[in-house]
Every structure is written in structure tokens, then in C-alpha cells.
Amino acid sequence: MSTTAQKKINTAQAINFALHDAMELDRSVVVLGEDIADDQGGGVFKCTAGLSAKYGTGRVKSTPIAEQAIVGAAVGGALAGLRPVAEIMLMNFTTVAMDQIVNHAAKLRFMTGGQTHVPLVIRTTTGAGFGTGGQHADYLEAWFAHTAGLKVVAPATPADAYGLLLSCIFDDDPCIFIENLPLYFQPGDAPVRGERIPLGKAKVVQEGSDITLVSYSRTLHEVVAAAKGLAKEGISAEVIDLRSIAPLDFDTVRASAAKTGRVVVAHEAQVDFGVGAEIAARLHKDLFGTLKAPVARVGAARSPVPFSKPLETAFVPTRERILAAIRETLD
Amino acid sequence: MSTTAQKKINTAQAINFALHDAMELDRSVVVLGEDIADDQGGGVFKCTAGLSAKYGTGRVKSTPIAEQAIVGAAVGGALAGLRPVAEIMLMNFTTVAMDQIVNHAAKLRFMTGGQTHVPLVIRTTTGAGFGTGGQHADYLEAWFAHTAGLKVVAPATPADAYGLLLSCIFDDDPCIFIENLPLYFQPGDAPVRGERIPLGKAKVVQEGSDITLVSYSRTLHEVVAAAKGLAKEGISAEVIDLRSIAPLDFDTVRASAAKTGRVVVAHEAQVDFGVGAEIAARLHKDLFGTLKAPVARVGAARSPVPFSKPLETAFVPTRERILAAIRETLD
Amino acid sequence: MSDTHQPSKETLLEIYRIATLIKQADDRFIELIKAGQIASPYYSPRGQELIPAAISVNLKPSDYVVTTYRGIHDQLAKGIPLKPFVAELLGRATGTCKGKGGPMHITHVASGLPVTTGIVGAGLPIANGLAWAAQLNGTDQVTVVNFGDGASNIGAFHEALNLAAVWKLPVIFVCQNNRYAEHTHYSLGTGAATIADRAIGYGIPGVEVDGNDAVQMWRAARDAVARARAGEGPTLIEANTFRFRGHLLGDDSHYIPKEEMAEAVAADPVPRMRAWLIGQGHASDSQLAAIEAANVAAFEEAVEFGLASPYPDVSELDKDVVAEGAHA
Amino acid sequence: MSDTHQPSKETLLEIYRIATLIKQADDRFIELIKAGQIASPYYSPRGQELIPAAISVNLKPSDYVVTTYRGIHDQLAKGIPLKPFVAELLGRATGTCKGKGGPMHITHVASGLPVTTGIVGAGLPIANGLAWAAQLNGTDQVTVVNFGDGASNIGAFHEALNLAAVWKLPVIFVCQNNRYAEHTHYSLGTGAATIADRAIGYGIPGVEVDGNDAVQMWRAARDAVARARAGEGPTLIEANTFRFRGHLLGDDSHYIPKEEMAEAVAADPVPRMRAWLIGQGHASDSQLAAIEAANVAAFEEAVEFGLASPYPDVSELDKDVVAEGAHA
Numbered sequence A, B: 001m002s003t004t005a006q007k008k009i010n011t012a013q014a015i016n017f018a019l020h021d022a023m024e025l026d027r028s029v030v031v032l033g034e035d036i037a038d039d040q041g042g043g044v045f046k047c048t049a050g051l052s053a054k055y056g057t058g059r060v061k062s063t064p065i066a067e068q069a070i071v072g073a074a075v076g077g078a079l080a081g082l083r084p085v086a087e088i089m090l091m092n093f094t095t096v097a098m099d100q101i102v103n104h105a106a107k108l109r110f111m112t113g114g115q116t117h118v119p120l121v122i123r124t125t126t127g128a129g130f131g132t133g134g135q136h137a138d139y140l141e142a143w144f145a146h147t148a149g150l151k152v153v154a155p156a157t158p159a160d161a162y163g164l165l166l167s168c169i170f171d172d173d174p175c176i177f178i179e180n181l182p183l184y185f186q187p188g189d190a191p192v193r194g195e196r197i198p199l200g201k202a203k204v205v206q207e208g209s210d211i212t213l214v215s216y217s218r219t220l221h222e223v224v225a226a227a228k229g230l231a232k233e234g235i236s237a238e239v240i241d242l243r244s245i246a247p248l249d250f251d252t253v254r255a256s257a258a259k260t261g262r263v264v265v266a267h268e269a270q271v272d273f274g275v276g277a278e279i280a281a282r283l284h285k286d287l288f289g290t291l292k293a294p295v296a297r298v299g300a301a302r303s304p305v306p307f308s309k310p311l312e313t314a315f316v317p318t319r320e321r322i323l324a325a326i327r328e329t330l331d
Numbered sequence C, D: 001m002s003d004t005h006q007p008s009k010e011t012l013l014e015i016y017r018i019a020t021l022i023k024q025a026d027d028r029f030i031e032l033i034k035a036g037q038i039a040s041p042y043y044s045p046r047g048q049e050l051i052p053a054a055i056s057v058n059l060k061p062s063d064y065v066v067t068t069y070r071g072i073h074d075q076l077a078k079g080i081p082l083k084p085f086v087a088e089l090l091g092r093a094t095g096t097c098k099g100k101g102g103p104m105h106i107t108h109v110a111s112g113l114p115v116t117t118g119i120v121g122a123g124l125p126i127a128n129g130l131a132w133a134a135q136l137n138g139t140d141q142v143t144v145v146n147f148g149d150g151a152s153n154i155g156a157f158h159e160a161l162n163l164a165a166v167w168k169l170p171v172i173f174v175c176q177n178n179r180y181a182e183h184t185h186y187s188l189g190t191g192a193a194t195i196a197d198r199a200i201g202y203g204i205p206g207v208e209v210d211g212n213d214a215v216q217m218w219r220a221a222r223d224a225v226a227r228a229r230a231g232e233g234p235t236l237i238e239a240n241t242f243r244f245r246g247h248l249l250g251d252d253s254h255y256i257p258k259e260e261m262a263e264a265v266a267a268d269p270v271p272r273m274r275a276w277l278i279g280q281g282h283a284s285d286s287q288l289a290a291i292e293a294a295n296v297a298a299f300e301e302a303v304e305f306g307l308a309s310p311y312p313d314v315s316e317l318d319k320d321v322v323a324e325g326a327h328a
């Protein structure tokens, strides 16, 4: 670990650093999205600040509001040898571009019998907490993970955001890179410059022996906080940050579950047909008869994201709800 | 049961009958989609044949190729009191309209605090088997089931198609109605005219005691065939047709699983993050410690739908693969 | 050009009443936000007041208006009742949407405001559906759908205008061209010389007007409404205007050349209309002051109502997801 | 109009060679399908042969062509090698896509055919990306993207043309207007008088040509290619044509008025061009017959190759989903 690891930065900065480093390293890395060039402010969340000034508006392009055109241009660019990083401002807007993502980016390698591949990254952000209401804060990672050919990554810390984004950019297949709006502003350890974090590898954030807590993205921090509370009660929780949802590092999850016998999966997406279901289904299969309790799942309320503050607060998987699921699982 | 139940019809006809009956019953039922009016042939699969001749091209509208416009017009019509039935020719084309479906149809009731609701049906068809390759045969039901506010229905027989479609049309919320291309042409018992099949209710197709087989849409028929084979070996399978995926009739599935202790879920969609995961997760939770084997899942290969016949045949959950999963679960 | 038809004095005063109400409401909301009373991004319509004000006097209560996150001007113009309107912005249970929708999604069906979307372009296809229902039911309802210059570059715009043209729907597409889409200037996002030019591609009338001129705007709306009511189909109106307060509150508009902003603010349409009304002898200063005072009083009452209203109960999360009694 | 520039005799013969190869290939595929050798829907380009034939002679091997399910004419014109081409339609392991793509998705990167889509409109935004890469890399590559009249009504068309205009991309949008989208006549789906009119909405040239006239089509392509290579940006070409064999094989074209079909078939562009070539003294009957015979021989060899080729092994299902060695 270099000394830079002592410094604190936030995730918006970490992403910005990763983009700068990737563009410097490789001329084929290009960036596009709404308002992302410096004349437009370097992105609404400043993640792309300074890129166009440094690398030019040929490689760093602000776009019209046209998500199909954005992802399409990224797909075509990727087919022609570029490594495009497309910003879809908020995850709900990926709904406009699902055809390009699912019918094209995800499938072209296979459909062309391996003649082509689509090394593109779609960066997008989401998450409740800022009063944006029903159309700006959905977590849709399960859709993408359900789609063969796509990788899905969702970092929880600035350093992970940096290292995972670098890996996505230099991966030869399409990656959906999910950022979280509130996390943009939360400081964390700075990454080591140039260090990539492999895709498909979960991180054991904290070792423990009584229960395994699996999470990713912002909810991870609630889980860690819950685990802290438990520690005071003498309960030892192992906390796993999936980091990648697809490919899923199931080995790490299984090994932990085999050790603790109890698992809670928490994420901000809907519970039903969500990522937790896949993990629960696999764990019960692989560890049949050995788990001490059923795998518990915690997620958002079964509703669209509400506006009013008290509803929004209750909508997300709160620490209290996570703790309740943990206690039930420990019972 | 009336005597019409003796007659055989196929699913394309059943859907056509349901649309005719619904349009006759209620002036607010309207139909739209590409090529659906009689001058355009009454739909590429003839499901809407005769409707425009009988009810006029005001209520039965062929549209431009514009899935966002189609679903949008259906959403707006529904807000204004119509009961639109929109045909999205193939399920992969729903990717073009995901914003209208997910950000709007599914959410408007909630986002308006109940002032509005969106009684629309999106009929769409899918399924491998006809050599259409990677962009025309995906099963995407898990995406929709993951979305709060949507109902997801997938009939396996002509009579179910009829009765479930009627229920969807007269339901006050948006329904995704998933048809299967090969099944259009497969005959089955005719429905009883006017008889609606409630949404959210599974059908026990065959009672049994050794294992529970859960499926829907075309894969159900493979499952039934597999069960027939097992019967000859003295194995008694209970076969459940979910019919609705959301809301999920979990009570019926659980009751059966509690009885047999063994469950296989089979569908044509991808296994990972698919419907089977949700069912497995719930079963293992509710029946913790009482199942005799882990819930097994069978689905398509983890790839886009391939073109070449031998690959396409192997891609879908074949009877052999279903049988293998059953045998493993019985072991 | 040669159209010299003038709105009546009453109509002009009504346009002014609405425009000034919008301006006052915007100022007040910003105060409330700064005071921490509204926890949400806020998209100010300051500078664009005359557009919906001049449209709405051509509409009936039963007509529909569809709008966006930047929509309080459109909603106020359509006559949304102030109390539940303000309460919704404050996220209260007494809001039009019980606090579930919020500032980006204010709707009020009874006022003809059935849908307000935060997704760029998505209102246009939905407006077609509302218009289709009116066409089918033989009512003479017209649907007006508002959107920005940036929205004219997204696929939904194209699909909607084309479908409306082919189906001859009674719908009016109003592009409030405030020259910027978030931080992106018109010229960087839009190939067309004017948005109105795009009407040619659908075979429908495309009208470019100064949206900050009440009379021009009123005429354009009058014609489009007449056309729609007569069953002659859709119109695309491009109403040129400007956005004074950035994309959302907190945006410092650094990407807008200072002169451009200064010029626009100097031509602020609401005071300009005020001066013009007096100058033309349509109203006296005190008459207009009375209108303004009445607005303020009514609005303050609404703010009091909103602030005194309870937040929704957490149990509301489970409600309105699907019809009562049905499974979510 | 006043453009009298004629393609050279060699160019005209090359256009004819390609057009007749397309026609022959189409006939042969239909035989193979009827014999049960191809198990897939088939979208015949009969009637549209001259469009890609006249475009392709203006292109370099390194230029890109993007097309659709109805694309064998575009692929043959771009010079796809016949053996792996036919093998792909037959679903064989020796096909360009190892049999995984199939008739709707024939691609051959080495021939400049990097993507063929079955989704209406989806090729246009992807074409922009190919063109963007060329622009960035400073190559003079041009990207031609083909689509139908129906496709011009979908959102992706609009987004793509606008982006290409704003970015001045070296891309040529070729609308092969065969008057029908599946069973829907142009007038029922399209508001525009002509598709070329839509170019106005993007501020780019829109050119309407008789796509069944080799010389007109050649001139339009030549100009658009020159414009693109010169960095002057995109062009929209509307090539009017007709589709002789319905939307897909088995479609009886019942929705097409008999006279309309009869008129179009009577003006079949390939025999018409043949007669014109002879009439103008560009070639003798025997010269053209030799071209045709050479085509047939080459194509038959490819069919033999395809039929003799093995199907892919089932293990191919797991391959090419993601990069080798990575997890799916």
C-alpha cells in the first residue's frame, strides 16, 4: 500500500481519477454523456471534470439528451476498437436505452460468433435520499445481472469505485457500473494509483463467525453500522461487499456462509426477484441442510420510491430493518 | 363447464376470442399495435383478426413502428379511462418501451397518490424454437416481476390465455401478458365463454406426492411430459402452473412443497436472477429444515438465444434437462 | 404576422394574473427551500411564465395539460388549487399526491393535470393517449404537452409527433425553448435550425413564437387549440424563452455567457408585460397591484396550510401501489 | 437534376454484377428454405438490389455497412465472402458467425460488416459509434447504415440523425423506402411527405432518389460519401424502391393492392438495368450472361460448401458469451 492510501477522497473524485488515469493510459478510452464536457460543467456530479480540457472534446463528448444515441454510439465505438465510457445520468434513464444495452451490447460477441466484442462501460448513478421521487432512484441491477453477457458492478467506497472502474474500462465486455448518489459525497480512503480491483471478486469487509452479512453499494454502509452495533453485544458478523453482482463471487459468499451458518442479504433494490433471491437460492442449494437459519433478505419497500421525507426514509433498507432481519436470523 | 369446453382451439385463437369478448363487453377496451388492424392482416400472428372490422379503426389501431409511442398512448389512454391492450410484437421489443412501462405505467398510481391508475395490458410474445436468433426470443418476465406495480402473467394453454387475458383487461393496474410463439399453434381445450381466471392464482395441473414441479408458459408442457415419464417409473409428481408470476401464488407452491418436500422450478428464461431464484429463496425460508432436497432450477443456457438449430434446441430447458434436475432432486 | 387579433382586456389581465402568480410562487418556494422546508431538487420556471399563462386562457378545465419536473408554471396556469399544490411540494399528506409524488411529479386530475413526468420526453407519448381517448369519446378536449428544447432530441419526441400526425390527434406539442438543456446550449445538442422546423418531418404545422410575448403566444395557442378542437390534428409550437435560475436551484449558470443572461433578465417577461399593460391603457398600476396582492394572500394561505399539514404515515408506502385489495 | 456525371462502364457492370448476384442468391435461398435447409424466417430483398449495388461501388473495403434482418443485398454488395455467408444462413459452424447469428444477423467484420440487427432502428445509433471511431482515428472511413421506411418512425432514428448532425459524423443514413413496414403502408405509419424531408429537422442534406435507377442511386451515394470523407457530416438518402416478396417468406402480400405490386414487378430493376446496359451499348447480352454464369457458379460452390459443413457443437453455447476465461 502506498502512502496515498492515507488520504481521504469521495467517490465522485475517485471516479474522476479513474477516468483521468484510464484516458491517459490508453488513447482508445473515450467518454460520452449529457453535460460531461467541461464547457457543460464536467458532468452534473462533476465526475468527468477536467477530462475534455485535458483530452479534448473529440474523446470527451457532451451529447444531446438521447440515451439510445449515447449507448448506441458507445456500442458502435466499441465495435470499432474504442473503449467508451458512457454516462447515463441516472439509472432510471437506462430504461430508455435497454434495447441497445440488452439486445446489442450484451449479445453482439455471441451473435457474431466472437468476431466482435463490446468493451463499453455504462456508468450510472442512483439511490434514494435526496427527495427525487419515483423516477430517479431505482436500483435495477437484477435486470442486468439476469442478462447473459453483461457484467454488473456496484462499488461502496471511493477506493473500490476507482479500482473497479479501471477494471471495467479495460474489460473486453460490457459493464454496467452502478454508482450511488449519496455516496458521491462520502469520504473514504484514497485508492492506490493505477491499482485495478478484479471484477467478480467480493471483499470480506470484516471477518466474523456468527452471521454473514452480504451487501453492496450504499446499503453496505448500513450493514457495517449494524455489524458494529452487534459487536457491542458480542455478536461477530462477517460482512461481505459483493462489489460485482455479475459475475457473482459466490465462492466467497458460500465459504462465509458455510462458516457462520447464517446469512442476511441486504440491498436497496426491491426484494422480490432481486439479487438476494439469487444468493439465497444458491446458498440453500450448495449448503443444503447445513445452514442454521434460512437466508434472510432485506430491501426497499414494495413500492415506487416515494417523495415525502418520512416515506423515503422508511423506503430504503434502514439499519433498523437490517438489524431486525439479523436478530431474526440469529434466533 | 359448458359444452364449448370440448372443442379444441389454439392460443392465438383464444387470445383473439378474449379480445373480441372484451371489446364487445366494454366500450373502453381498445387495442393498438403494429399491423393489428384487419387492413394490415389482423396482426402478424392474427391474434387481433376481425377486431377492426367489427369495432372500427378508432378502437383498433395499427401503429407506426414506435414502441414508446405505442405504450405511451396506452398509458395516456388508460389515464383517461380507456382499457388499452397494446401489442408489442415480440418481448425483446419491450426493451424500447421500458421507460413507459417501468417509470410510468407501473408507478403512476403511487406517484399520484392514487388519483390515477393505469389499466393497460401489454400483450407480447416470445420463445425460442423458430430460428429467429438472438434478438427475438428472450423471456424477460423477471424484470417486470421485480418492478412494484406491475402484474406479470404467462399462460400455458389456450383456455388459460383466454381467461387470464380477460382478467388482465379488466384489472385496474398494468399487466404484462406474455404469450409464447410456438404455443400459438398448439391446440388445447376451448375456454368457457366469458369465464375469467383470477390473477395471482396458480393451477395445480396434476396432483402428486413425491416432487413438486413448478413452471409456466411453454416450459410447462415439457414439465408435464417429464412428469408423464416419471409416472411410468412410479414417481408421482405434482405439477404447478404459476400462470401469474406477479403476483405470485406462493401459497399454492408452498403447500405443495410442504407436501412433497422436493421442488424443481423450470422456465425458459435465464436461471441466474430469474423467477426460479425467487421461488427457491421463499421456499427455503418458509419451509426451512423441512425440505428433503434443495430447490432445483432449470432454465435456458447462459447465453443469448442462438440461431443454429442444434444450439437452439439445446438452449431451451429440454425435457432431458428437466428430468435430470428431477432425478437429482429425488436422489 | 398579419394576425392583428388581440386578446380581450379580461384575457390579458388573466394572463398577467397567472404569470405573476407563477413568479410569486417561485420566489416563495425558493424561500421555503432555503429555509429547509422542501427537501428536493427544484426546477424554477422563472422567465417562462407567459407561455402557460397565455396558453391556459385558451383552454377549458376539462382539457389536459401534461408537463415535467419544471412544471409549476404549467400547473398554476391550469388552475391547480393552491393548498394541495403547496402541500405536495412540502411532501405533506394533504398534497395532491399525498406527498408521494413531490415537486417533480405534481399532478391534479381534477384540474386536468393527469401526469407530470421527470423523464425527459416521456410526457409526449402519454399526451397522445389522453388525446386519443378524447378523440374516441367525441369530447372536444384538447391535450397540451409541455417540454424543453433538449427534450426535442430524444426518441419519444419523434415517435409521439409522428403518431399524433398519423392519427390526427387533438394534441398540442409545446416546446418551451429556453435555449439550454441542463448545461448544454441548444446548438450543441440540436441539429435543427429551429425546433419548429421539425414539424415538416411529420407533416404538421410548426409554429415558432416569442413565448415571452403574451399576445404572440396567445395567438399561437388559440390557433393550435382551434385546430385540435376541429379535429384537424396536432400542432408543434416552439415558444422561445429563457430560464433565469439555472437548471435547478443551486446551479450558478456558469455555462451561460454573462451577456446572454443579462439580456434575458433585462427582458423579464412579467415586468415587461406589466409595463405594457399600463402603457397600453389596459390596466392601471393599482389594478395590477391589487391582482398581485390577491395572489400573495391566496398563496400565503396555501403555504400556511401546507406547513401546518401532517406528513403522510409510513403505512402509505403500501398503499396506491396497486388497486386496494389486490396484491402488489 | 442537372448532374449528368455518369459512372464508368466498369462501374456500371460492377453494379450489375452485384445486383444480379443478389437476385440469384435470393432465388437460391428460397429454394433452400423450401427444401427445408434453412429453418428461419427469411426477409427477401428482391426488388431492392440496385440500392446497395450502386452504393457499394463508392465504398472502400474498410468502410462500414450496417444493415438489418433484410440485409443479404447489403452484405453481398459489401463483398462478404460467399462460403461463410451461405454457411451462416444454414446455421453451420463454418458460417461467418459460427451459426450463432443466423439470417437476421449476418456479420463479417473483415468485410466491413460489423453489425446486423433484427431490431428496427437500432443500427443507426451504432453506426454513429463506428463513424465516431473513424473520425477520432482520422481514418477516412465512411459508415453506411441501411434501414426501412418504417424504421424512420422509431425513436432511435431521430436520436441517431440528430447526434450525427451535431457531431458531424461521417455516416450515411440510407432509408430503403419500399413503401411497406411489414403490412403497413407508408401513409399509415409515417407523417412525413417524404423521409428525406426529415433531414431538415437535423440541419443535414436529405436526398430523395429512385433507388431502382442505378445511375441516380450511384450519384446520390457518391455525393454523400464525398461529403462524409471530407468531414462535412452526415447525409440522409431516401432510396425509393419496392419489396417483391412480402415482408417475410410466406407472406402473400394480400395487403398490397394488386396493381401496385404488378406495376412494381413490371419495373423490376435488375432486368431493367440489364436491358438498359445493352440498349446503351455498355455491354452485350453475352457479356452479361457471362457475369451471371460466373455468379451462379460461385454461389453454387458456396451452397455446396455450406451444405457440407457441420453444425456447431453444442459446447458453442458457452463460448463467445464473454471473453474467453472470463465468467459469464
Ligand SMILES: Cc1ncc(C[n+]2csc(CCOP(=O)(O)OP(=O)(O)O)c2C)c(N)n1
Binding pocket: A034, A065, A067, A089, A093, A096, C070, C118, C119, C120, C121, C147, C148, C149, C150, C151, C152, C178, C180, C181, C182, C243, C247
Ligand atoms: C431520459 C432522461 N434523460 C436525462 C434526464 C436528466 N435531465 C433532466 S432535465 C434535463 C434537461 C432537459 O432540458 P430541456 O428539455 O431543454 O428542458 P428544461 O429543463 O430546459 O426545461 C435532463 C438532461 C432525464 N430526466 N430523463
Ligand SMILES: Cc1ncc(C[n+]2csc(CCOP(=O)(O)OP(=O)(O)O)c2C)c(N)n1
Binding pocket: B034, B065, B066, B067, B089, B093, B096, D070, D118, D119, D120, D147, D148, D149, D150, D151, D152, D178, D180, D181, D182, D243, D247
Ligand atoms: C423495435 C422493433 N419493433 C418491431 C419489430 C418487428 N418488425 C420487424 S421488421 C418490421 C418492419 C420494418 O419495416 P421497414 O423499416 O420499412 O423495413 P423493411 O422490412 O420494409 O425493409 C417490424 C415492425 C422489430 N424488429 N423491432
Ligand SMILES: [Mg+2]
Binding pocket: C148, C149, C150, C176, C177, C178, C179, C180, C181, C182
Ligand atoms: Mg431547455
Ligand SMILES: [Mg+2]
Binding pocket: D148, D149, D150, D176, D177, D178, D179, D180, D181, D182
Ligand atoms: Mg419498408
